[in-house]
Amino acid sequence: MTDAPREGTGISARGLTKTFGPLRAVDNLTFEVRPGRVTGFLGPNGAGKTTTLRMLLGLIRPTSGEALIGGRRYADIDRPMQVVGSALEATGFHPGRSGRDHLRVLAATHGIPDSRVDELLELVGIPAAARKRAGAYSMGMRQRLGLAAGLLGDPQVLLLDEPANGLDPEGIRWMRGFLRHLAQDEGRTVVVSSHLLSEVEQTVDDVVIIANGHLVREGTMDELHGDPAVLVRTRDASALADALVRSGLAVQPEGPAALRVQTGDLARVGDVALAAGQPVYELRALRTDLERLFLDLTEAPEHSNRNRLPEEIDR
Numbered sequence: 610m611t612d613a614p615r616e617g618t619g620i621s622a623r624g625l626t627k628t629f630g631p632l633r634a635v636d637n638l639t640f641e642v643r644p645g646r647v648t649g650f651l652g653p654n655g656a657g658k659t660t661t662l663r664m665l666l667g668l669i670r671p672t673s674g675e676a677l678i679g680g681r682r683y684a685d686i687d688r689p690m691q692v693v694g695s696a697l698e699a700t701g702f703h704p705g706r707s708g709r710d711h712l713r714v715l716a717a718t719h720g721i722p723d724s725r726v727d728e729l730l731e732l733v734g735i736p737a738a739a740r741k742r743a744g745a746y747s748m749g750m751r752q753r754l755g756l757a758a759g760l761l762g763d764p765q766v767l768l769l770d771e772p773a774n775g776l777d778p779e780g781i782r783w784m785r786g787f788l789r790h791l792a793q794d795e796g797r798t799v800v801v802s803s804h805l806l807s808e809v810e811q812t813v814d815d816v817v818i819i820a821n822g823h824l825v826r827e828g829t830m831d832e833l834h835g836d837p838a839v840l841v842r843t844r845d846a847s848a849l850a851d852a853l854v855r856s857g858l859a860v861q862p863e864g865p866a867a868l869r870v871q872t873g874d875l876a877r878v879g880d881v882a883l884a885a886g887q888p889v890y891e892l893r894a895l896r897t898d899l900e901r902l903f904l905d906l907t908e909a910p911e912h913s914n915r916n917r918l919p920e921e922i923d924r
């Protein structure tokens with residue numbers, strides 16, 4: 610594993626489309642994923658996430674458009690295992706074979722030494738368990754083994770399908786820290802798919818959100834959160850609103866005795882209230898309800914059932 614960030618390898622999709630019969634599973638999708646960041650690839654079940662990842666990995670061919678890693682199609686990458694690693698499903702392990710042997714077989718077919726296998730098992734936290742039969746693994750252990758398999762070739766890009774599935778809270782914390790380390794400290798491009806924004810909210814820097822095969826939002830997590838705002842509750846909201854506006858802050862009423870103030874600076878709001886002689890009964894940062902936002906984005910009428918067959922819509 611490298612210590613220093615390396616020159617980044619990003620991902621891009623351009624007009625990416627995949628149809629299965631009459632179904633447009635991925636529909637003219639264009640997005641960019643940057644190196645050195647963890648990107649959440651998000652959308653409800655059936656949105657087309659796995660299909661997109663499979664096209665990036667050259668497992669299925671796009672109907673039209675391109676899925677590129679470092680500007681190249683997977684098929685044109687010389688040593689793909691050193692460029693892109695993946696864990697698409699945590700189920701593809703032979704149940705009778707130990708996790709360690711599974712990785713050794715995989716490593717051997719790619720000329721990777723056994724020492725790398727042991728290093729990775731240590732890194733993903735299952736050095737002892739890796740000697741047991743993979744069939745006896747918990748979902749969380751299979752996730753870690755899948756991650757180790759994806760990292761075997763020391764790839765610059767890592768594509769993970771629902772990596773937090775089946776992990777306990779401690780496992781989720783570990784995964785979060787590990788993925789952030791791979792991106793921030795080592796400069797890798799990390800993509801995690803999920804059907805829940807809340808599941809990856811604390812892990813990802815950027816998001817690409819799709820619904821029914823097409824892009825509904827692309828940007829940073831900060832952009833998704835929007836401008837910071839504060840809620841302040843007082844006795845005479847209109848008197849406090851006047852004082853806040855005089856101090857240069859934008860204010861909106863929030864219920865009968867509360868105000869929403871466009872700032873992230875709680876102390877400034879408290880100071881204005883004190884100077885205006887208004888008691889403060891409540892003062893807190895307002896957080897964007899990301900799950901609500903996610904549902905609004907993905908369930909908007911223009912995205913729903915657009916590509917579905919009539920019989921599926923009725924179901």
Ligand SMILES: Nc1ncnc2c1ncn2[C@@H]1O[C@H](COP(=O)(O)OP(=O)(O)OP(=O)(O)O)[C@@H](O)[C@H]1O
Nearest residue numbers: 629632634652653654655656657658659660661804
């Ligand atoms: N090989 C296939 N043949 C026919 N339809 C397919 C095929 N693969 C995927 N689909 C359909 O394409 C759509 C997108 O599926 P996909 O698995 O990419 O979604 P997803 O976002 O990964 O969903 P999930 O979160 O449930 O895994 C779904 O309607 C699915 O049924």
